[in-house]
Each structure stands twice: as C-alpha cells, then as structure tokens.
Amino acid sequence: MNQTEIINIFTKKTLGLTFVLSAAALAFAQEKVGISGSVVSKSNQPVPYASVTFSNKANKQFSDATLTDEKGQYKLDLTPGQYDITVEAIDYKKNVITKQITAAGNIGALSIDPEASATNIKTGDIQGVVITAPSTKPYKVELDKRTYDPSQDIVSKGGNLQDVLSNVPSVSVDTDGTVSMRGSSNVKFLINGKPSALLGIDDGANALQSIPADQIERIEVITNPSSKFEASGTSGILNIILKKNKKVGFNGNVTGTLGYLPRTALNTNLSWRKNNWTWFLNGGGGYSENKSKNDTETTYQNIVLPTINPSDPSFVQPKDIATYQLQNSTNKSYNDNYNVSAGFVYDISEKTSLNLSGVVRTFDGNNTELLNTYDSFFRYSQNQNTWNPINSFSQRDSKGFNNNLAFQGDIGLDHKFDDKGQNISLSLSLQRNRSNNNSDILQTMNSVPVLEDITRRNSINKTLVGKADYELPIGEQSKIEAGYRIDVNNNDYDNFVSSTAENPFIPSYNNTTDYREIFNALYLQFKSKIGNLGYQVGLRDELSNIKINYDNLDPSFVPINKTKNYNNLFPSVFLSYELSKDNQILINYSRRIDRPRSFFMVPFPNYSNSQNIFEGNIDLNPSYVDSYEVGYSISRKKFTVNPTLYYRHTTDDTKMLVYRPDESTSVFYTKPINLGNDERYGLDLNFTYDPFSWLKLMGSLDVFGYKTSGIAYYDAKDALGNEKVGSMDFTGDGFSTRARLNSTFKIDKTLSIQLQGFYRGAQKAANQDTQDMYALNLGASKTILKGDATITFNIQDIFNTRSREVYSYNTDYTRRNYMQWQPRQFALSFTYRFKQGEKIEQPKRKKDINSNAAGDDQQGGPM
Structure with missing residues (x-):
C-alpha cells in the first residue's frame, strides 16, 4: 500500500469519526441538565457578551463556561453540583458567586458593578x-x-x-x-x-x-x-x-460540495475541548477538473530578404526566415487532493501550554495539452536562386502526470512569567515536500510524427524552522520584543529529458541540482506611547547563506558550485496618532528583500516546449525595496474607511528577459535577470458601508503608478547567422487601477445573496501592454435546520470574461498573447455544524500598548 492510498483511507474515515465523536458527545450530554440565566448591571440593564465561568467545587472536569448574547442571556448544560460562578465583562468589576445546581431551569440574574473608570477611559489605551x-x-x-x-x-x-x-x-x-x-x-x-x-x-x-x-x-x-x-x-x-x-x-462541521466544471469536495473541522486539553482534527479532499486556453500570435518585423550569390566560394546555405507564427493551446487537467491536520494544546499550568500538530497533504493531477502551431516563413531555393514562401503546421500532444506529498510537524511551548505580559514562545517546525512531474510529448509536422519527448522532473524539499520570541513590558505604556529564527531549506532537483529528434536543448535539461539555503535572523523591537502618539521601532538582522551544486549530465559539462552570502539589516518604523476615538493616522517605513526562487537559479529547470525555453540564472541576486506608507483609518457604526498612500523603491529589480538568440528560428528564451530600478506609488482605499440592515457593502480601490528603468543586452545571430547584439528596453512608466466591490443583500434572517465585481485596469510599459479585465461573481446562502446547516450556491465569472491579453514588442517582433486559465464555474455546498459547548473567550479588555497583536510570523495568531 503506497502513501497516497494510506492518505485516501485516512481521509475517508474522517466522516466516520465525525459521527463517532458526535454520538459520544450526545451520550455525555445526557448526564447534564440545561440551565439558563442572565447578567445585568447595577441599574438592572442587560450586559451583553459577558464571560460566565462555572467552576465545579467537587470535580474540575465538570467545569464549563459561556458568553452572554446581545441581550445579556445565556444557556449552558452542566452536571448537578456546587459551583463558583465568575462573571466578567468590559468595564465591569469581576464578581464571584456560589450556587448549587440541582435541576434544569433558570438560575436568575447575576449582577456586576461597573468599574470606577468605565466612563472615563484613559488616553493611554491602545486606541x-x-x-x-x-x-x-x-x-x-x-x-x-x-x-x-x-x-x-x-x-x-x-x-x-x-x-x-x-x-x-x-x-x-x-x-x-x-x-x-x-x-x-x-x-x-x-x-x-x-x-x-x-x-x-x-x-x-x-x-x-x-x-x-x-x-x-x-x-x-x-x-x-x-x-x-x-x-x-x-x-x-x-x-x-x-x-x-x-x-x-x-x-x-462538515461541508460537502458539488460543482461544474466537475468538482466534488468533502471537508470537516472537528475539535474536542475539555479541561486542560484541546484536540482538533481537520481533513478533507476532493476531485476537480479544469480547462484553459492560451493563444500566441507573433509577427516578425523588419524582414529583408538578402541577395544570395551561389557562385561565391564562401556561400553557405542560408536558414529559413520566419515571418509569422500562430500557436493555439488547450489544456485539460484532472486533480485529486486530500489533506489531514491534527493536533492538541495542553495547558500544563495556568501560565504554560504545550501544542503539537501534524499535517499531511497529497495532490495528484493528470493533464493533457494540445498545442497547434502555424508557421509562415521564406526558404531559399538554390536551384531557383530565390526565396520561396512556405507554410507549415505542427501539433504537439502532451500527456502529463504530477503528484505531490507533503508532511509537516510542529511543536511549541508558550510560557507567561507573570500576568503583566512578560512571556516567551518557543516553536519548531519540520517539513518535507516531494513532487514528481512527468510528461510524454508527441510532435507531428504536417501530420507526420517527427519527435517524441519524455520528461521526468522530481524535487524534494526539506525545511526546518525554529523560533524563539520574548516579550517584556516596561510600565503600562511600553514593551520590548526580541527574538531569534533559523530557516534551513534543502531543495533537490532531478531532471531527465529524452528525445527521438536532434534537439540542441535536450542535453541542458538532463541535470541534478542541490540547492541549500540557511537564514539566521535576530530582531529587536520597542513599542511605546506618548499622549496620543503611539510608536514602534525595530531592527532585524538576517544572515543568508546559499549553496548551489549544479551538475549537467552531459559528460563534457563541468559542474557548477555556487556560494552566496548576504548579511543585511532591515529597520522598520511605525507611528500612529489618535485624532479621536476610532479616528487615526498611521505612518510607517520598512526595508525588505526579494530573494530569488530556488528554481530561478537552476540553469535549465524544466523542459516542456521546444519553442519556449525557460533558462534559469545561477548568478541571480536579491532585490531590495524601501517601502513607505501613510494611512488614515476611521470606524463608525455603519462604515469604516481606510485610505493609504504608499511608495516603494526597488533596486536590482528582477525582470524577465524574453529574447530570440537566433533570428533564423522561432525559439524564444525567458531568463530572470537583475536590472535597473522599479518604483511603485499609489492610493490603496478599503471601505465597508452598511447603509441598511439588509445591505452590506465592502469595496477596495488601488490606483497606482509605476516607473521602471533598465536596458538588457544579449548576444544573438541574425537570419544569416551573423553575430549581433540584441537588446530589450524595460524603461517605461504608466498608471493602472484595481477595483473590487462586494454587495451582500440579506433577504431575511436565513437567506443572503452576494454580488462580487472585480476590475483590473490596463497597464502599459515600454515593451508590453496588458489589456484591462473585469469579472462578476454571484453567491447565495440559506440557513436551515434551526441554524445547524447552511446551503450555499455560487457562480464564478458569470460572463466568462476573466482572461488576460498582452501585447509585447521588440525590435524584431511583436507578439499578442491571450490566456484564460479558468472558465465560468458554479458550485453547490452543504454545511452541517455539530454543536455542544459554548465558545470560551477571554474577557474583553481595553487594549494597551502591550497587547500582543494576533498573527505575526512568530506565532501565527493565538491558539
């Protein structure tokens, strides 16, 4: 039994586990009684979202907790016994009451008193x-x-x-x-x-x-x-x-989905929380199909048919001169994917917790691609001493298979030294990803088979990520954060290509590459506040070490061993000024790095098309960017608005050079290079607006300008084989837009309809024009079974307009490319929720400068 079969069996048992756990939960619930009650203030007003904790004095296993609803009421199932009831809420004093729970029913109202400062919140808060x-x-x-x-x-x-x-x-x-x-x-x-x-x-x-x-x-x-x-x-x-x-x-909950293009999915999220233990199991999988199309039309410019003299002793038979090429490609894919994640959190004590989790993911895909190529060119006839126009038709039929299997294990320890915010977090993550990509290619010329290509591309990625983070509050307004992180990545590539034709590109694609990178990072950050001004300054030091061993299997090739070392400092500054409550100006700056992807640095990483060759660049270096933002944020009951002005300046920018080294052929190369600078500036506006109880709007608008510089030069040959220097100019500037509007209509308490529109404006550069694009999606959601289930229907790209059209220019050709990666689709989903316990949240507090923002890259959010 292979690994994929094991994963499939494990995933299929997920739904069975759902019913087993559900039955156990129902049996457990039969020993309890249902109680209800409310929380009120001193003036007998209901207190919404108050935390009510029931601590069983005889057996802590029977303890539980809940939150009041918007009317200050709650319901809970408890085992009969004597309980200490702790009630907490924002701006209220904590109150502890002892009650004996004997039978089901309403236990009455629990009262709490307001804090003395509840009506006079200090400006020192995180607001x-x-x-x-x-x-x-x-x-x-x-x-x-x-x-x-x-x-x-x-x-x-x-x-x-x-x-x-x-x-x-x-x-x-x-x-x-x-x-x-x-x-x-x-x-x-x-x-x-x-x-x-x-x-x-x-x-x-x-x-x-x-x-x-x-x-x-x-x-x-x-x-x-x-x-x-x-x-x-x-x-x-x-x-x-x-x-x-x-x-x-x-x-x-369990969610099942049926859709078209054919798509099926079944996913479940399960958890069991009791006392010091929290277990979770998430899993699912599905089948999907997709089809895409890609059309490329190339017209060759400045064509001059040279005069040939066959009687010249130095005469060499000239090569064909291309004038026009049209390529139409259609691709169909069939994919299966499954994933399972499981783990637990154990509270060793009130201040220390341990978490352990694991993930398994598998992806299997089959795809077929049919590429039709129509060529027009001139061929020299020695007998007639003339250039004759020739048309040809070739067809490339590719059948591919790929599978991916990934494992990941994480362990973490969190410890609070005190209740003032001093804590430390330690974590370790081990990951492994294996990917196999195979394809068999048959090419015919005017219906006659001319070659068969076989490609086998395998890669294995192993990663270790270790982190340690420490937080130390200083008084009520300030905090120091410090940490260390190590990343160790090993990428092993093994490529094999064989062909029945004399193809000069094939030897380069038979290679093995070992790519290894180690990043060590230290950071120090300080937060504080002076009056209405909050600030955060930080500095990060990253030491990068990269080793590349590239070995082409051609016996005449000398292996390449490349080592790169970088040590960079990355500062950041964040400022905020509170104009009034929920009304704020934000200013920030940071320095960033763009490290090349590993396969960008493999000289010949992937062979798929003899007409379009991707050539890696083992000498590629990182790019660096300085980023500035000035933002404004205001939040009111019915709307929020967040406009941000931004500016980014990139040096040694990575650009894709597309060139034709031999003008007598129609073979194009693509190669990443470091060249020139890139500037981006614009306005990023996000907002929500709820004009009516039945209508919610969410929108975003990004209006940005761009300016690039740089001219790339490369060695080439003209149509007669003479050496020349080609060039590609990246210099240019322009303006473009992105816009999105999401409208949700609430028809009644159980039915909502959503319309989502997207627009991407045209974008122009010195050598490329990208046309504008728009798309419209529709969704509807209906809650059924007393809130325990939901039926959802959606259509992606109603008018089938989500496509990309790009015009490219160079000194010797112009090219039009049209691509649609995914056509219109629709899906119907059913979700059923299993509910027994109530949600436990920590009592809401006025946040201060020392509050730990959820979800940074050191923790990824609270457990």
Missing part, C-alpha cells in the same frame, strides 16, 4: 495604536496589518484558498493563479505564521487550490511588515490562519 472594526465587519485594520474574515464570503464557499484570495482587500489573483498585492507579484505566503509544506515547493497555483476555504479562519494582509516579520516578500505577506476551535466539549 491610539490599534483600530479594530466591529466584529460584524469582514476585515479590521491594525497598526501593522489588516485581517480579513472569509466567513461572510458567500462567493468562495465550498471553494479553495485561491477563491478566498480573490475577495481579499489589496490582493489580486491573475488568470493564471498568480497572486499580487498593489500590482506586484512578489508576495510571501505563510500558514499559521510560518512557511508551510501545505503550499508546496514553489508556492504554485496548485497548492492554493488544495487548501479548502472552509478550513481558513482568517487572512492577515501585511503590506508593510515590521522587523518582527521575516524580511522576504517585497510586496508584503499573506498569513493564512487555519481554524482551531475555541469551544468546550465536542464541536465541528
């Missing part, structure tokens, strides 16, 4: 540093990040992480699955605050599709990370926080 939107809002703004809650996103229900990201403010998902922030695709992904095996070795689109939307708790958008975060990702960090239930007893 001068953090703005938090009401809990009903889909996102909130904090000092150094925005947090998006996908629970109200009907359109992506039953989908995956890629669908959720399509609705996140400041984030765009391109037609090929590329994720960008503010027009830049250099985004760093984290899972629960750490690089994760869930996202695969290269953070590809397949990995985004393998994480179900129903397993995502929230997404943290960090456009300008502080020194506490790792410095990579020049356009920002997306931290994906997966669900960990916070309710006592047995809780969970």
Whole structure:
C-alpha cells in the first residue's frame, strides 16, 4: 500500500469519526441538565457578551463556561453540583458567586458593578495604536496589518484558498493563479505564521487550490511588515490562519460540495475541548477538473530578404526566415487532493501550554495539452536562386502526470512569567515536500510524427524552522520584543529529458541540482506611547547563506558550485496618532528583500516546449525595496474607511528577459535577470458601508503608478547567422487601477445573496501592454435546520470574461498573447455544524500598548 492510498483511507474515515465523536458527545450530554440565566448591571440593564465561568467545587472536569448574547442571556448544560460562578465583562468589576445546581431551569440574574473608570477611559489605551472594526465587519485594520474574515464570503464557499484570495482587500489573483498585492507579484505566503509544506515547493497555483476555504479562519494582509516579520516578500505577506476551535466539549462541521466544471469536495473541522486539553482534527479532499486556453500570435518585423550569390566560394546555405507564427493551446487537467491536520494544546499550568500538530497533504493531477502551431516563413531555393514562401503546421500532444506529498510537524511551548505580559514562545517546525512531474510529448509536422519527448522532473524539499520570541513590558505604556529564527531549506532537483529528434536543448535539461539555503535572523523591537502618539521601532538582522551544486549530465559539462552570502539589516518604523476615538493616522517605513526562487537559479529547470525555453540564472541576486506608507483609518457604526498612500523603491529589480538568440528560428528564451530600478506609488482605499440592515457593502480601490528603468543586452545571430547584439528596453512608466466591490443583500434572517465585481485596469510599459479585465461573481446562502446547516450556491465569472491579453514588442517582433486559465464555474455546498459547548473567550479588555497583536510570523495568531 503506497502513501497516497494510506492518505485516501485516512481521509475517508474522517466522516466516520465525525459521527463517532458526535454520538459520544450526545451520550455525555445526557448526564447534564440545561440551565439558563442572565447578567445585568447595577441599574438592572442587560450586559451583553459577558464571560460566565462555572467552576465545579467537587470535580474540575465538570467545569464549563459561556458568553452572554446581545441581550445579556445565556444557556449552558452542566452536571448537578456546587459551583463558583465568575462573571466578567468590559468595564465591569469581576464578581464571584456560589450556587448549587440541582435541576434544569433558570438560575436568575447575576449582577456586576461597573468599574470606577468605565466612563472615563484613559488616553493611554491602545486606541491610539490599534483600530479594530466591529466584529460584524469582514476585515479590521491594525497598526501593522489588516485581517480579513472569509466567513461572510458567500462567493468562495465550498471553494479553495485561491477563491478566498480573490475577495481579499489589496490582493489580486491573475488568470493564471498568480497572486499580487498593489500590482506586484512578489508576495510571501505563510500558514499559521510560518512557511508551510501545505503550499508546496514553489508556492504554485496548485497548492492554493488544495487548501479548502472552509478550513481558513482568517487572512492577515501585511503590506508593510515590521522587523518582527521575516524580511522576504517585497510586496508584503499573506498569513493564512487555519481554524482551531475555541469551544468546550465536542464541536465541528462538515461541508460537502458539488460543482461544474466537475468538482466534488468533502471537508470537516472537528475539535474536542475539555479541561486542560484541546484536540482538533481537520481533513478533507476532493476531485476537480479544469480547462484553459492560451493563444500566441507573433509577427516578425523588419524582414529583408538578402541577395544570395551561389557562385561565391564562401556561400553557405542560408536558414529559413520566419515571418509569422500562430500557436493555439488547450489544456485539460484532472486533480485529486486530500489533506489531514491534527493536533492538541495542553495547558500544563495556568501560565504554560504545550501544542503539537501534524499535517499531511497529497495532490495528484493528470493533464493533457494540445498545442497547434502555424508557421509562415521564406526558404531559399538554390536551384531557383530565390526565396520561396512556405507554410507549415505542427501539433504537439502532451500527456502529463504530477503528484505531490507533503508532511509537516510542529511543536511549541508558550510560557507567561507573570500576568503583566512578560512571556516567551518557543516553536519548531519540520517539513518535507516531494513532487514528481512527468510528461510524454508527441510532435507531428504536417501530420507526420517527427519527435517524441519524455520528461521526468522530481524535487524534494526539506525545511526546518525554529523560533524563539520574548516579550517584556516596561510600565503600562511600553514593551520590548526580541527574538531569534533559523530557516534551513534543502531543495533537490532531478531532471531527465529524452528525445527521438536532434534537439540542441535536450542535453541542458538532463541535470541534478542541490540547492541549500540557511537564514539566521535576530530582531529587536520597542513599542511605546506618548499622549496620543503611539510608536514602534525595530531592527532585524538576517544572515543568508546559499549553496548551489549544479551538475549537467552531459559528460563534457563541468559542474557548477555556487556560494552566496548576504548579511543585511532591515529597520522598520511605525507611528500612529489618535485624532479621536476610532479616528487615526498611521505612518510607517520598512526595508525588505526579494530573494530569488530556488528554481530561478537552476540553469535549465524544466523542459516542456521546444519553442519556449525557460533558462534559469545561477548568478541571480536579491532585490531590495524601501517601502513607505501613510494611512488614515476611521470606524463608525455603519462604515469604516481606510485610505493609504504608499511608495516603494526597488533596486536590482528582477525582470524577465524574453529574447530570440537566433533570428533564423522561432525559439524564444525567458531568463530572470537583475536590472535597473522599479518604483511603485499609489492610493490603496478599503471601505465597508452598511447603509441598511439588509445591505452590506465592502469595496477596495488601488490606483497606482509605476516607473521602471533598465536596458538588457544579449548576444544573438541574425537570419544569416551573423553575430549581433540584441537588446530589450524595460524603461517605461504608466498608471493602472484595481477595483473590487462586494454587495451582500440579506433577504431575511436565513437567506443572503452576494454580488462580487472585480476590475483590473490596463497597464502599459515600454515593451508590453496588458489589456484591462473585469469579472462578476454571484453567491447565495440559506440557513436551515434551526441554524445547524447552511446551503450555499455560487457562480464564478458569470460572463466568462476573466482572461488576460498582452501585447509585447521588440525590435524584431511583436507578439499578442491571450490566456484564460479558468472558465465560468458554479458550485453547490452543504454545511452541517455539530454543536455542544459554548465558545470560551477571554474577557474583553481595553487594549494597551502591550497587547500582543494576533498573527505575526512568530506565532501565527493565538491558539
């Protein structure tokens, strides 16, 4: 039995485990009695969202807790006995009452007194540093990040992480699955605050599709990370926080999805919390199909047919001269993916907790691609001493298979030294990801087979991430944070290509590469506040060591051993000024680094098309960016508005050089290079507006300008084989936009409809024009079975307009490319929730400067 079969069996048993745990929960509940009550103030007014904790004096295993609703009322199932009842709420004094619970019923009202300072909140509170939107809002703004809650996103229900990201403010998902922030695709992904095996070795689109939307708790958008975060990702960090239930007893839900293009999925999130233990099990999987199309039209410019003299002793038969090429590609894929994560949190004491978790993910895919190529060119006839026009048709039929298996184990220890905020966190993560990509390619010319290619590309990634973080409050207004982190990554690539034709590119693709990188990082950060001015300054030091051993299997090739070392300082400064309550100005600066992806530095990493060759660059270096932001945030009952002006300056920017080294052929090379500078500036505006109880609006607008510089030169040959120097000019500037509007209509208490529109403006550069694009999605959600279940229906890309069209220019050619990566789709989902316990939250407090913001890359959010 192979590993994939084991995972499949384990996943299929997930639903069975759901019913087993549910039955156990019901049996446990039969020993309890249902009680109810309320919490009121001294003036007999209800106190909403108060924490009510029942501590059994005889047996702590029977203890439990709950929260009051908006009317100050609560319900709970308890084992009969004597209890100490602790009541806590914002701006109220804690009250402890002893009661004997004997039978089901209402135990009456519990009263609490207000704090003496409840009507006079001091300006020293965190309100001068953090703005938090009401809990009903889909996102909130904090000092150094925005947090998006996908629970109200009907359109992506039953989908995956890629669908959720399509609705996140400041984030765009391109037609090929590329994720960008503010027009830049250099985004760093984290899972629960750490690089994760869930996202695969290269953070590809397949990995985004393998994480179900129903397993995502929230997404943290960090456009300008502080020194506490790792410095990579020049356009920002997306931290994906997966669900960990916070309710006592047995809780969970199961979601099943059916859709078209054919798609099925079954996902479950289960947890059991009792006393000092919290267990969780999340798992699921599904099957999906997809089809895409890619059309490329190339017209060759400045064509001059040279005069040939065959009687010349130096005469050499000239090569063909291309004039026009049209390529039409269609791709169909069939994918299976499964994932299981399980773990526990154990409270060793009131101040120390241990957490342990593991993740297994598998992805299997089959794809077929049919590439038709129409060529027009001139061929010299020696007999006629003339250039004759020739047309040809070739067809490339590729059948591919890929599978990916990832494991990850995490262990962490959190300890609080006291109740004033001094604590330390230790964590260790071990990850392994194996990926196999195979393809068989048959090419015909005018219906006659001309070659067969076989490619085998295997990679293994092993990662270790260790972290230690310490926080020390200084008085009531200040805090010092310090930490250390080590990342060790090993990427092993093994590539094999064989061909029945004399193809000069084949030998280069037979290679093995060992890529190893070690990052050591230290950071120190200080937070404080003076009056209405809050500030945070930090410094991060990262020492990078990279070793590359590249061995081409060609016997005449000399292996390349490359070593790179970098030691960089990354400062950050964050300022906030409180104009009034929930009305604030935010200013920040940080320095970042863009490290090349590992496969960018493999000279020939992947062979798939003899007409389009990707050539890595083993000499590629990091790019560095200085990022500035000035933001304003205001939050009111019906609306929140958060406009931000930003400016980013990148040096040694990584650009993709697309060139034709031999003008007598139609073979194009793509190579990453360091060249020139890149500037980005613009306005990023996010807002929510609830004009009526039945209508909620959420929108984002990114209006940005860009300016690039740099000219790349390369060695080439003209149509007659003469040496020449080619060039590609990247210099240019322009303006573009991104806009998104999400409208949710509440028809009644159980039915909601959502419309989601997206627009991406055209973008122009010196050598490339990208056309504008728009898309419209629809979703509907209906709650049934007394709130225990939900039916959701959605349509992605109603008008089938989500596509990309790009025009490219060079001195010797113009090219048009049209791509649609995913056509219109729809899905129907059913979610059933198992409920026994009530949610336990810590009593809400006025936050101060020492409050630990949830979800940085050191912790990835609270447990």
